[in-house]
Amino acid sequence: MSDFILTDEGEDWLAEILSEHIEEARKRANSLLEAGTRLETGCIVTSTTARKKVRFQGRQVAAYRFIFCVVNETAIGFDTVVRHRCHNALCINPEHLEAGSRADNKHDDWVAAAYGVDFSLL
Numbered sequence: 001m002s003d004f005i006l007t008d009e010g011e012d013w014l015a016e017i018l019s020e021h022i023e024e025a026r027k028r029a030n031s032l033l034e035a036g037t038r039l040e041t042g043c044i045v046t047s048t049t050a051r052k053k054v055r056f057q058g059r060q061v062a063a064y065r066f067i068f069c070v071v072n073e074t075a076i077g078f079d080t081v082v083r084h085r086c087h088n089a090l091c092i093n094p095e096h097l098e099a100g101s102r103a104d105n106k107h108d109d110w111v112a113a114a115y116g117v118d119f120s121l122l
């Protein structure tokens with residue numbers, strides 16, 4: 001292993017947004033959150049039945065991933081997933097989101113499966 005840090009295209013794109021388009025990105029993130037519905041659990045869900053996507057600066061990304069990166073001003077790469085601590089895959093509340101590895105996320109899926117939550121049905 002070397003100290004060379006690989007960045008993928010998505011990470012570069014996020015880094016550029018954070019440095020060049022942060023105000024616009026914040027506005028977009030805020031409008032998504034305002035348009036969402038707040039549940040008793042504190043989750044903020046969008047009106048779509050599928051995970052919402054955001055189109056921004058020529059790319060399409062998952063809304064929760066976009067919001068997490070903009071709110072925390074962090075650019076994450078392909079190997080980093082944004083996890084839902086609330087286990088609600090439709091939630092976009094940045095307070096319920098945290099970054100983790102793909103392996104962590106798999107573990108979350110197993111935990112959710114153990115509790116009988118099937119996100120494909122949501």
Ligand SMILES: [Zn+2]
Nearest residue numbers: 043086091096
């Ligand atoms: Zn939530």
